[in-house]
Amino acid sequence: MSITIKRDLGGKMRHAIAIGKHALVADEPPEHGGEDSGPTPHDLYDAALGACKALTMTWYAQRKGFPLQDVEVTIKRDAAAEREGVYRLRALVSLGGELSEDQREALLAVASRCPVHKLMTRVTTEIATVWR
Numbered sequence: 001m002s003i004t005i006k007r008d009l010g011g012k013m014r015h016a017i018a019i020g021k022h023a024l025v026a027d028e029p030p031e032h033g034g035e036d037s038g039p040t041p042h043d044l045y046d047a048a049l050g051a052c053k054a055l056t057m058t059w060y061a062q063r064k065g066f067p068l069q070d071v072e073v074t075i076k077r078d079a080a081a082e083r084e085g086v087y088r089l090r091a092l093v094s095l096g097g098e099l100s101e102d103q104r105e106a107l108l109a110v111a112s113r114c115p116v117h118k119l120m121t122r123v124t125t126e127i128a129t130v131w132r
Helices: 041-064 101-111 115-122
Strands: 003-007 015-019 022-026 070-078 088-096
Touching (some): 041 115
Antiparallel strands (some): 003 015, 070 088
16 A cells, blocks of 8 residues: 655645545644644654554454443653654543443553554664655
């Protein structure tokens, strides 16, 4: 699969993102030269983690027959030490439904093992930037 990002000349910094049949926009806030018409790349990175945790818990609950009714994941970012090599994300999880404490703990545990969490913490990502 490929993802295409193309400059949107209707904005100062805005870029259109095409992911399969899905369309998104990325931008920067005014203090960084943009118009805040979409999330920043850091926001999208952080959102990928939260979405993965939410989807993983939902999938797991369905597979196990847990009475999960609602999932909310809030990602809090602390980028104060990013230039020193430390980017801190905290995932705050809220679950709805008549779940036992064991079910809740199992869902929290599986959220910590979602694929994006693993990519961010256990995998070396190699990136090549080349001319098309």
